[in-house]
Structures are given as C-alpha cells and as structure tokens.
Amino acid sequence: MNKHSALARFLDGDIWWSFKQNKLVMIAAVAALLCLFASAFAPLVAPHNPFDLKTLNLLDAFTPPSWTAAGKSQFLLGTDDQGRDILSTIMYGSRVSLVVGICAVLLSMLIGITLGLISGYVGGSLDAFIMRVADIQLSFPAILIALLIDGVARVALPKGMHDQVAVYVLIFAIAASGWVQYARTVRGSTLVERNKEYVQAARVIGRKPLAIMFTHVLPNVTGPVMVLATLHVGTAIITEATLSFLGVGVPPTQPSLGTLIRIGNDFLFSGEWWITVFPGGALVVLVLSINVLGDWLRDALNPKLR
Amino acid sequence: MLAFIIRRLLQSIMVMLAVGFIAFSLFNFVGDPVSLMLPPEATAADREEVRKSLGLDEPFYIQFAKFVGNALQGNFGISLRLGRPVSQLLIERLPATLELAMTAALIGLFVGIPMGVYTALRRHSVTSKILLTGSLIGVSLPNFLIGIFLILIFAVWLGVLPSFGRGDVTHIGLWSTGFLTISGLKALVLPAVTLGLFPVTLIMRLVRSEMLEVLRTDYIKFARARGLTNRSVHFGHALKNTLVPVITITGLQLGGLIAFAIITETVFQWPGMGLLFIQAVQFADIPVMAAYLCLIGLIFVVINLLVDMLYYTVDPRLRISRAAAGGH
Numbered sequence: 218m219n220k221h222s223a224l225a226r227f228l229d230g231d232i233w234w235s236f237k238q239n240k241l242v243m244i245a246a247v248a249a250l251l252c253l254f255a256s257a258f259a260p261l262v263a264p265h266n267p268f269d270l271k272t273l274n275l276l277d278a279f280t281p282p283s284w285t286a287a288g289k290s291q292f293l294l295g296t297d298d299q300g301r302d303i304l305s306t307i308m309y310g311s312r313v314s315l316v317v318g319i320c321a322v323l324l325s326m327l328i329g330i331t332l333g334l335i336s337g338y339v340g341g342s343l344d345a346f347i348m349r350v351a352d353i354q355l356s357f358p359a360i361l362i363a364l365l366i367d368g369v370a371r372v373a374l375p376k377g378m379h380d381q382v383a384v385y386v387l388i389f390a391i392a393a394s395g396w397v398q399y400a401r402t403v404r405g406s407t408l409v410e411r412n413k414e415y416v417q418a419a420r421v422i423g424r425k426p427l428a429i430m431f432t433h434v435l436p437n438v439t440g441p442v443m444v445l446a447t448l449h450v451g452t453a454i455i456t457e458a459t460l461s462f463l464g465v466g467v468p469p470t471q472p473s474l475g476t477l478i479r480i481g482n483d484f485l486f487s488g489e490w491w492i493t494v495f496p497g498g499a500l501v502v503l504v505l506s507i508n509v510l511g512d513w514l515r516d517a518l519n520p521k522l523r
Numbered sequence: 524m525l526a527f528i529i530r531r532l533l534q535s536i537m538v539m540l541a542v543g544f545i546a547f548s549l550f551n552f553v554g555d556p557v558s559l560m561l562p563p564e565a566t567a568a569d570r571e572e573v574r575k576s577l578g579l580d581e582p583f584y585i586q587f588a589k590f591v592g593n594a595l596q597g598n599f600g601i602s603l604r605l606g607r608p609v610s611q612l613l614i615e616r617l618p619a620t621l622e623l624a625m626t627a628a629l630i631g632l633f634v635g636i637p638m639g640v641y642t643a644l645r646r647h648s649v650t651s652k653i654l655l656t657g658s659l660i661g662v663s664l665p666n667f668l669i670g671i672f673l674i675l676i677f678a679v680w681l682g683v684l685p686s687f688g689r690g691d692v693t694h695i696g697l698w699s700t701g702f703l704t705i706s707g708l709k710a711l712v713l714p715a716v717t718l719g720l721f722p723v724t725l726i727m728r729l730v731r732s733e734m735l736e737v738l739r740t741d742y743i744k745f746a747r748a749r750g751l752t753n754r755s756v757h758f759g760h761a762l763k764n765t766l767v768p769v770i771t772i773t774g775l776q777l778g779g780l781i782a783f784a785i786i787t788e789t790v791f792q793w794p795g796m797g798l799l800f801i802q803a804v805q806f807a808d809i810p811v812m813a814a815y816l817c818l819i820g821l822i823f824v825v826i827n828l829l830v831d832m833l834y835y836t837v838d839p840r841l842r843i844s845r846a847a848a849g850g851h
Contacts, residue, residue: 353538356827361782361819368804368812369549455665462667463789463801482671482790486686490675497668508663 235517245509256312263308267301295491313473318454324392329399334430337407351397359394366390406438447511474500542820546813547590599814609814620795624780626715631722639730658724670717670790687792714791733765778823
C-alpha cells in the first residue's frame, strides 16, 4: 500500500473518471484552486500590501480600473477610498473569508458529530432532548441565529475586547447556526450502526461507550458528513459575508470580502462601482465554484446515481 | 384531532418560553440593566434604589414571571438608543416589513408557479435549462449582493428606480402603507424583487418536481385516455394537485422572508423592523433586540402551528402515521 499505488488507484477510479467527464466541474475546480492559491499566498503574490500604511498614497484613492481612461497600470482593478489596491484587498479579504468559513465548518462538524453520535448511541431522553433542540433551531433561519449570537457577544464583551475576538465570535456564531444537519445525519447512521455485530463485539470485550462511539462508529458514519461539509463551506462563506456586510462581522481592520463590499457600497452612488463590484464578483466565483464541486461530489459518491 | 392540537399548542408555548427565556437572560445578565439606566456619576444608594424599583433583588423565577407578564402585555421597556417605548417602535416599523415580505411572497407565487409549470412541461427545451441553471446561480448568490447589483443597474446607471427608503406613505390608522402612492410603489420594486428571488427559485423547483411526479400518475393517464385536452389535463388536473405543498411551503417561507428582510432592509435602507434590529445589534440596544427576538419567535411559532394544523386537516395519511409514531 505505498503512495504510488494509492494515487494510481485514484486515477483509475470512478471519482476521477466522473471528474474528467464534467467540464463545469473542472472549471469550478480550477477556479476554486486559483482562489485558494491567491488567498493562501496573498503576501507573496499580491501586487501591493494593502495594510502597510507606508506604501499607501491618498493621491491614488478612487483610481478606476487600469483599462479605463483614468486608470493607472499598477492598479489593475483600481483602488478604494484609501488608495488601497482592490486586487490585493480581494486576495487578503478572501483569505479571511476562507479561514472563517472553513474554521466555522470544522467547528460545526465537531459539535454536530459529537452530539449526533451521543444522541444516536445513548438514545433515551438525552436523544429526545438533543433532537428537540435541533428541531427548534431548524425552524429558524441560520442567519438569524448567527446574528443573534454575534449580537449577544457584542453586548456581553467589553468594547475593546470585542474587536480582538470578533473573528472567533463570528466563527462560533456560524458554527453554532449549522450543527443541526451534521447531528441529524450522524444520528441516523449511528442508529443503524449501533446494532451491528462489530459494535456488539466491541461492547463485549469491554470497551467504554465513548471509545466505541469515536473509534468504531465514527469512521463508519463520516461519508455523508463530508459531502455536507463541502456544501456547508459555501454557505458559511455567504453567512460570514452577509454578517460582515451588515456590519456585525469581522472588524474593518481585517476586512473580509463582505466588509469590502460594505465599504464599497458607500461609494456606489458617486460612481466608484469597482470598489463594490470586484469583491462581489470574487465572492460569487468563490461560492459558486465550491457549490458546484460539492454538488458534483454528492453525485459522484452516491452509488445510486452511477 | 383535539389531542393533536393541544399537544402542538403546548409545544409552541414551550418554544415561546424558551425564546422568552433567552430574551430575558439577554436583558438581565448580558447587559447590566442598572448601569444602562443610570448616569455614570450615580451613587451606590441610587443603584440600590433602581435595583429595587426594577425588582432585581427578587428571586430569579419571580423576575422571569414578571418579564413574561410584561411581554404578554407588549411591554418591553424603552429603547436605549432612541429613548422611546420598544413596542411603539416595533408597531411603527411592522407595516413596512410586512408589506415587503408579502410582496416578495406574491412575486414568488406569481413568477415561480408559471416558471415551474413551464420547466416541467417542456423539460428539454433550452429555456427550461436556462431557467434551471439560472435558479441554481440565484440560490448560490448572497442576497445582499443581488440587491447591490440591482441598485447599481437600475438606480445608479439607468436611474429609473429609487434605491432607498419607502417613498411617500399613506397613514391608515396605525398602519402606514406605501401601496397607494406612485413613489411608494416605485420604492417597493427593487427590495421586493431582491427578497422575492429566493422564493421564486424555491417555488419554481418545487412546482417542477411535483408536476413531474403527478404527470406520471394513473389518474393523469386516465384523464388523457378520456380525451381531455392537454390544457385541461395540465392545469385542471395536474397543477391543482401540486398546489397544496406549494402553498404550505410558501406559508412556511413567510417567516423566513420576514427574517431575511433584515438583509434586504439594510441594503435598501427600508425603514422596517429588520433595519431597527440590525441597528440595535450594532448599538447593543438590548430592549429592542429582546423584543424583536420575541416577536420573530412568535411569528415563526404561529406559522409553524398553522401549517401543521393545515397539513393535518388536508392530508389524511398524516393522521395515521402520527398515530403510529405517537408512541415515541
């Protein structure tokens, strides 16, 4: 089982084949990788450092994109109100968006999988309670719950402290608004796995319930969770952008794509459309490519659709 | 039937108590109500006075009971930011949000249903494929971005529609409506379209899949065998049977629309409850947050309850499965 044979098996397998068949998915994969690369290596590939105040020049403010008459060649997509290069702020911004989105999904998975395993394996009144809470939460939109958690944190934490922990609060708020789906899926699969022989065997040799849940049951229920997680990254990024746009997300010192759109929105009427449109376009490309990949993964992993 | 209603009613009351409890803890533990109400130079004696007058020295459950009692009478205290009773603020803002949400729901029904029917009947036409792909993109786009792009095109570049506010409103008693003036109607267009886009795609997909399912059933084949025209089969028999789930889903969505209106109202500076709430979050205006939370909770609970009861009366199969599953 060396690495080479694993790769060879993957290239020979169904998933790679279905990937090659689908042009839209290939475009989406390229776009997603491009976004990932540009944001991960933003300090290296971005033409300017938008947060280095020394390099900013207010005389460059509101420069339109370089292909228009008033554009400057060093600012491909123009500059914002502080003379920051839009292309660079987008790269740094999508970095914040991606980190918040992915961390929120991971935390959401952690909460949801744990509660789902406990709910399905232990059963009884604990199960009934967790599922009741899940039902109630599901009847409210996720964005409202995230907004509420963020609002409460804003009131509870002292003003100066809030700006420092705003990103963590945001991650927690988005994670807490999305755990229900994981919990329900994992609970369903756990109910099936619980009665299988290998679980009974583990119980007979005296393993503790927690060990059975996490080492025996967990590996057998993760398949559907992975697909959920891919699609959830797109949703989480949208939620983050929406909260930041509403002014309750990340602080302006660490702008995400949503914050950039919010900043640009103030200049829409004075004709500086590029400050809003390009970050908006970047957000659309990012979310759309992740969603296309998630949809494809769901179909590719579903044996019924083959 | 009666047992079912009572059980659901009890459940709804439990949910409302839970929501009320969150609002109450927001009020009493998260922010310190005493320092919120007093000037910073107040003495310790003053603070004790206020604590007494607010009933904060009483045991916890009595405080909660008082909060529920006040909430039932619509008394949520005074907004910290605007200095006016919260209930009054909410009542002022309610018509704007409801008119927006209603218009969006109607757009959803009147655009979504024909599109759904069309894509189901002409499954392989190019228009259907464009509509379906477009709806997928529409769902992936963040709602606020659609609003911004609409403003950019129709307000900034073309200059044909206003991009913020409600225009002129007419007051009828407590209700203020924008339906009766030209500027009010014009101001409604962009926000309503933005908010309505999601229900349009949802209803279109729902109608399409329901229609495809119904068109395969025996009674449709029988209707065709009787020699009825296509028109009568499609609209008289098939569509009619798809409408029950469509109407219930739209009903359920109405609560979501009111919640999502927060975003649309911020983009278009629409003077509704959502804008009030988001400003309350930004300024840590706890009474407004608590009251909005309770109101939204109430709207959701009532809608869910009505839809559940509607299902129960409309679909006899549900009564059997409920009875069978009732044991758990």
